[in-house]
Amino acid sequence: xxxxxxxxxxxxxxxxxxxYVTTPFLIKGLKKRNLTVKDFNKKEGxxxxxxxxxxxxxxxxxxxxxxxxxxxxxxxxxIIITTSLAYIxxxxxxxxxxxxxxxxxxxxxxxxxxILLGAYxxxxxxxxxxxxxxxxxxxxxxxxxxxxxxxxxxxxxxxNGVASGFxxxxxxxxxxxxxxxxxxxxxxxxxxxxxxSLAFYKFHKFPSKIFPGDSGALTFGAMYGTLAIVGxxxxxxxxxxxxxxxxxxxxxxSMKRIVExxxxxxxxVEHTDDFKLKATTEKKAPITLVRLILVGNPLSEKQVAHxxxxxxxxxGILAIISAFMMGVSI
Amino acid sequence: MIGAIFVFIITMWILLIIGGGIVVTFLGPISxxxxxxxxxxxxxxxxxxxxxILVIIWIVILTKMKNLxxxxxxxx
Numbered sequence: 001x002x003x004x005x006x007x008x009x010x011x012x013x014x015x016x017x018x019x020y021v022t023t024p025f026l027i028k029g030l031k032k033r034n035l036t037v038k039d040f041n042k043k044e045g046x047x048x049x050x051x052x053x054x055x056x057x058x059x060x061x062x063x064x065x066x067x068x069x070x071x072x073x074x075x076x077x078x079i080i081i082t083t084s085l086a087y088i089x090x091x092x093x094x095x096x097x098x099x100x101x102x103x104x105x106x107x108x109x110x111x112x113x114x115i116l117l118g119a120y121x122x123x124x125x126x127x128x129x130x131x132x133x134x135x136x137x138x139x140x141x142x143x144x145x146x147x148x149x150x151x152x153x154x155x156x157x158x159x160n161g162v163a164s165g166f167x168x169x170x171x172x173x174x175x176x177x178x179x180x181x182x183x184x185x186x187x188x189x190x191x192x193x194x195x196x197s198l199a200f201y202k203f204h205k206f207p208s209k210i211f212p213g214d215s216g217a218l219t220f221g222a223m224y225g226t227l228a229i230v231g232x233x234x235x236x237x238x239x240x241x242x243x244x245x246x247x248x249x250x251x252x253x254s255m256k257r258i259v260e261x262x263x264x265x266x267x268x269v270e271h272t273d274d275f276k277l278k279a280t281t282e283k284k285a286p287i288t289l290v291r292l293i294l295v296g297n298p299l300s301e302k303q304v305a306h307x308x309x310x311x312x313x314x315x316g317i318l319a320i321i322s323a324f325m326m327g328v329s330i
Numbered sequence: 331m332i333g334a335i336f337v338f339i340i341t342m343w344i345l346l347i348i349g350g351g352i353v354v355t356f357l358g359p360i361s362x363x364x365x366x367x368x369x370x371x372x373x374x375x376x377x378x379x380x381x382x383i384l385v386i387i388w389i390v391i392l393t394k395m396k397n398l399x400x401x402x403x404x405x406x
Contacts, residue, residue, distance in 0.1 A: 126350030132358035136374035137381060235350060242339050253393055295331045307332055314336060318343045325347075 007070040008188045015063035015192035019199035022055040027203065027210050039208065041159065041301045043275045051094045051213025056200055057087040060223060063192035071185050075230040078119035079189055079223060085110040086150055086222030090215035103154070103218070107147035110222060114142050119230045126235055127325035142229055148248075149225030149241065154217040155251060156244040158290055161205035162305050163212055166244065166312045167197040167220045173240040173316030174224065177323035178231050186231035193223050206302045233323070240319035243311040247289035254287040272298050341395050349388055357381065 030036065030049035039046045060083055068076045089106040092098065114120055122138040123131040134141075157163035171194035178187035197220065203209045212220070228237030238245065266285035269277050278298035279291045293299070293307050357380055362373040 124353070126354055127347055129351045129354035132354045134357075134374070134377055136371065137378050140378065235346065239343055239346060242342055243335075246335070246338060246342070249389075249392065250396070253389075253396070289335070292331060292335060297331065311335060311339060314339055315343075318340070322343075322347070 003070060004184055004188060007067055008191055010070075011063040011067045011188060012191045012195045014066050015059045015195040016199045018062045019055050019059035019196050020202065022058050023052065023200065023203045023210060026052065026055045030210070037211065039160070041271075041275075041277065042207070046207070048208050048211050050211040051091070051215045052200060052204065052210040053087055053090055053094065053213055053215025053219055056196055056212060056216045056219050057084065059196040059199065060192050060219065063196070064189065067189055067192075071188075073185065074117040074119045075186060076189055078114045078117045078230055079226050081113040081117075082110055082146065082226045083219055083223040085113070086146065087215050087219040089150075090154075090213065090218035093214040093218075103151055103214075104147040107150045107218070107222065108143045110150075111142050111146040111225075114226060114229055115139060121232050123232070124234060125232055125326060127322040141234065145229055145234065146222050146225045149228070149237075150218045150221035152241060152244045152248050153221035153224065154214060155248050156289070156308070157212060157217045158288070159206075159301050159305050159308075160208040161201055162308055163217050163220065164197045164201040164204040165305065165309055167224070168194055168201055169309060169312040169316050170224065170240040170244075170319075171197050173319045174227060174231075174233065174237055176320050177233055177236045177240070178227075180320065180323040181233065181326050183231050183233070186227060190227045190231065193220070193227065206305060236319050236322050236326070239322050240312075240316050242315040242318070243289060243308060250287045250289060250292070269294060276300050277304060338395065342392065345388060345391060349384060352384065353381070357384075 027049050035049060036047040037050050039048045061080065064076055064080050064083075068080070086107060089103060089110060092106075093103060120138065120142060122135040123133050124138065124141070125131045153163055153167060156166055171190065175187050175190045175194055178184075178190055200212065200216070204212060224237065224241070228234045266280070266282040268280055268285045268288045268291040270280045272278050276298040277290070277294055277300070279294040279296075285291070289308065290304055293304055299307070357377055360373055360377055360380075362369050362376070365372055
């Protein structure tokens with residue numbers, strides 16, 4: 001147990017401080033190279049450096065490699081490889097605008113190391129009802145899981161601080177759930193996700209000093225999905241992610257096809273005269289979580305982010321309750 | 331509206347738990363015999379088809395729930 005505690009503290013500290021220390025340098029570097037994008041929710045049209053993916057992946061890799069020194073397992077190798085590959089996919093999308101299908105397909109390929117390393121258990125565990133053994137079908141779940149979590153986190157990255165703040169909540173909910181089901185090694189391996197997100201949130205929160213970009217959001221999402229698979233908590237992980245899942249579900253059910261946000265002409269949200277956000281009345285605009293939050297009640301960007309965090313906390317609590325329910329069988 | 335979103339999340343959670351019960355109770359025990367090495371593949375294909383049907387049913391129920399909870403706002 002002593003080794004677990006020491007490794008948990010070391011990986012958490014490394015994860016947090018690598019991001020906390022490297023992000024200001026990244027911001028300077030991106031500004032110097034003019035790699036900035038307009039923040040459309042600011043009246044003055046502030047230019048914000050992007051992407052923050054490099055500091056996020058640096059924090060994750062440093063902490064996971066440190067953890068590997070304590071627990072040299074295939075699961076940690078799978079987390080490192082899959083998350084790194086997802087980062088590269090995101091970086092490609094940051095540099096060059098790819099089609100709507102690029103990310104789902106590329107992220108499906110990114111999941112292959114989990115299968116090749118055998119870092120999974122093909123039993124799918126459900127709260128209250130126990131496990132179901134689906135050896136072949138589970139392979140399809142692995143291939144689908146990473147694109148779903150990656151794109152789900154990417155799709156919620158719509159306002160200052162939302163992706164990193166939401167990931168902090170979901171990440172720690174996942175860690176607590178893993179501790180509850182007594183999967184201690186993966187619980188410790190999941191700590192860097194929460195701490196990296198928390199450190200990045202410091203720079204990403206309103207008013208953002210940096211945006212994570214696709215490289216950051218896909219890194220978060222892919223690591224989350226990999227942890228869910230190698231930790232055997234797929235359903236609990238999906239529950240903690242429900243607000244983001246709702247966002248994707250509403251978007252897809254209103255658009256009826258996979259489409260990049262930048263390809264949409266009718267925006268779901270508009271600005272009031274005092275630059276608050278309000279839901280559009282445009283019929284062709286997609287329905288999103290933010291649009292629903294704003295129906296009949298214009299809010300500031302910061303207020304919208306706080307509502308999303310409250311929804312994230314509710315989902316996190318439901319995920320933790322579900323983890324407790326894993327130990328109960330009816 | 332924000333309250334309705336909270337309700338929607340709890341509804342999704344309950345649907346997930348019920349869906350899990352259906353999967354474990356009906357999908358898990360499916361087993362095919364008499365086809366030698368193909369037994370596992372055939373049973374997996376059957377399980378996959380049933381799982382896809384369950385997911386479609388889940389999405390349809392969610393869409394109905396979405397329309398029920400957000401109907402006025404979405405149409406406006």
